[in-house]
Amino acid sequence: MKKVLILITLTALLFGCKSGNSGGAGAGAAKTVSIGIFIPGVMSGSPLYEMLALGVQRAAAENTGVEATIIEGGYNQAEWESRVTSMAASGDYDLIVSSNPSLPAIASEVSAKFPKQYFLLLDGELSGNPSIYTLRYNQWEQAYMAGHIAALVAKAAGQGQARIGLVAAQEYPAMNDIILPGYREGAQAVDPAFTVDFRVVGNWFDAERGAQLAEEMIHNGASVILPVAGGAGTGVLQAAFEEGAKVVWFDINGYDLLPGTVVGSAVLHQNEAAYEQTKRYLEGRLPFGSAEIVGVADGYVGFIDDDPHYIAAVSGELREKQARLVEQIRSGVLVLGK
Numbered sequence: 001m002k003k004v005l006i007l008i009t010l011t012a013l014l015f016g017c018k019s020g021n022s023g024g025a026g027a028g029a030a031k032t033v034s035i036g037i038f039i040p041g042v043m044s045g046s047p048l049y050e051m052l053a054l055g056v057q058r059a060a061a062e063n064t065g066v067e068a069t070i071i072e073g074g075y076n077q078a079e080w081e082s083r084v085t086s087m088a089a090s091g092d093y094d095l096i097v098s099s100n101p102s103l104p105a106i107a108s109e110v111s112a113k114f115p116k117q118y119f120l121l122l123d124g125e126l127s128g129n130p131s132i133y134t135l136r137y138n139q140w141e142q143a144y145m146a147g148h149i150a151a152l153v154a155k156a157a158g159q160g161q162a163r164i165g166l167v168a169a170q171e172y173p174a175m176n177d178i179i180l181p182g183y184r185e186g187a188q189a190v191d192p193a194f195t196v197d198f199r200v201v202g203n204w205f206d207a208e209r210g211a212q213l214a215e216e217m218i219h220n221g222a223s224v225i226l227p228v229a230g231g232a233g234t235g236v237l238q239a240a241f242e243e244g245a246k247v248v249w250f251d252i253n254g255y256d257l258l259p260g261t262v263v264g265s266a267v268l269h270q271n272e273a274a275y276e277q278t279k280r281y282l283e284g285r286l287p288f289g290s291a292e293i294v295g296v297a298d299g300y301v302g303f304i305d306d307d308p309h310y311i312a313a314v315s316g317e318l319r320e321k322q323a324r325l326v327e328q329i330r331s332g333v334l335v336l337g338k
Helices: 046-062 077-090 103-113 141-159 171-189 205-217 232-242 270-282 308-313 316-331
Strands: 001-009 033-039 068-070 095-099 118-120 134-138 163-168 195-200 224-229 246-251 264-270 291-294 301-303
Touching: 033 046, 033 077, 046 068, 046 095, 046 270, 046 291, 077 095, 077 103, 095 103, 103 118, 103 134, 118 224, 118 270, 134 141, 134 270, 141 171, 141 205, 141 224, 141 246, 141 264, 141 301, 141 316, 163 171, 163 205, 163 232, 171 195, 171 224, 195 205, 205 224, 205 232, 224 232, 232 246, 301 316
Parallel strands: 033 068, 033 095, 095 118, 118 134, 134 291, 163 195, 163 224, 224 246, 246 264
Antiparallel strands: 001 068, 264 301
């Protein structure tokens, strides 16, 4: 188990016990506040988890007497609950921070055994548990923006079929109920005739399988593909490059991966979310028991439109149409979400 320890031991800062719905640290007796960052997977090659850790570490570094420890859960999801249970049972952590749609259910089970353990969970949703705070991103907005730019680029290519692709690592509620329909809806805002060729890798790491699925999609008329597939997405990207197709990236800025092939990046600013919510905890302001949803208007979901590779790869006319769409979401003229 890999651990990274950030220990700040400068002048003492007063922290109190967790209390009420605000939880977290506040005025009181001097003590060290310990935060456990649970990575449901591994850090290496997982930008969202890297951003999670960086955000928490940044908040910890700004406060004396706060330490943050990274614990990797590994790829076997069946082991995550036992690892989180071990963290809670140890009594070592005032707060456990993580990010994954499956973590709220896991934390709920763990908190039934260890009700004094507090959780800050991003990219998931659960309300009513006084030990858990969740912040979910509006991924309908994110997927809609991805589908919109994918359809704009596909239609401009004029290859005759109103079809785009989505390669998913696995099927799960957020994928089936939010990302896929949001992606389709964004494309159909460009042209109602658009359909989505949806295929599943079966895991988050098989790049060869990702490439195979992408090749089949391209031969089936999908000229732009969105991979939401972890490491398998690199196979999608390589296949698109070799076949002359395009890719829209998800969660992080992907334009540098293959300039000219990546024509859009619909992102989550998880580093900022982790930083801000950890700060709220340390200030005693995190509303445990509640579930919040944030999106484009809040600055946590976005579309990268100022990258030079995007500007070079996509015409000014299409970029203007995409910018108008993003502004409609930001201003509330277009309301999306589920």
